Amino acid sequence: MGIFEGVIVKGIGGFYYVNTDNGVFECRARGVFRKRGFTPLVGDRVVIENSDSSHGVINEICERKNTLIRPAVANVTQLAAVVAKSSPSPNPYILDKLIASAEFVNLKIAVCFNKSDLDEDCALVDVYKNAGFNVIETSAVNDDGIQGLKDFLKDELTVFAGNSGVGKSSLTNKLLGAEVFETGSVSRKLERGRHTTRHSELVELPFGGYIIDTPGFSSFDINTIPLEELAETFREFAQFDEGCRFPDCTHRTEPDCSICNSVKSGMIAKSRHESYVQMYGEIKTARENIY
């Protein structure tokens, strides 16, 4: 028996799988965490005490560098927001919420347009390039863009997030060079994935770094961002913010708003601004229901 440090690579039904220098241990969290309503997350660095060669208990959770709520992970350094160029076609609102939540905790971000082999034009590619994002077009079925993706991932802890069926697990397998994760199909009629991945899982990359494959989602709550800070999570707004007429301008519909004017002149993508306005409304409503 001993004390080991490790990282939670997976959590299922109250069991946490902790990777240590002495192998993976299936652990329960000490009751005190539950009493405090504190849930261990994939990515947490922990101290465990083992009871045999494969079981133990989590005694301590080290202080987190950051927490993402959706997907629920701790200590990641980057987000790869994965969308498919088509099948399923991207939902810009969900993508923008995901990006904003990552901007809010200062993660490095890449937007990965997967399924480039389908050769579909996707207008959103330019939207995110123009907004200043690292855009990587990939295919999990040929090697398109995989080197670019590897360059982004190397030596970082990256969470892969995005809708069901976009190819997060397929890309993970591609990067690992083995069929480690189960992949599903996309319903042609509904243009929707089948929620094949049920649990987030952290894996080490053979070329350095770690990634977390996560379950796809179809909606996304975002009321952790304070309204006053929402505009800052849309990175391209800053460069066009030349001072609005009202110092407390919310950049939605006010007259002489430099952000709204930049949308009109095409400098800021309409879809990005629409997401901002919609998120603003969503957060505001959530606030009003709390107080």
Ligand SMILES: Nc1nc2c(ncn2[C@@H]2O[C@H](COP(=O)(O)OP(=O)(O)OP(=O)(O)O)[C@@H](O)[C@H]2O)c(=O)[nH]1
């Ligand atoms: N043509 C093409 N198909 C792909 C590509 N990547 C994934 N697919 C297919 O898309 C489907 C869904 O892939 P998954 O890897 O299971 O998607 P996922 O994002 O992990 O989905 P969830 O686990 O449900 O969130 C599978 O049929 C894959 O074979 C790609 O680059 N090109």
Ligand SMILES: [Mg+2]
């Ligand atoms: Mg998956």
Ligand SMILES: [Zn+2]
């Ligand atoms: Zn404004």
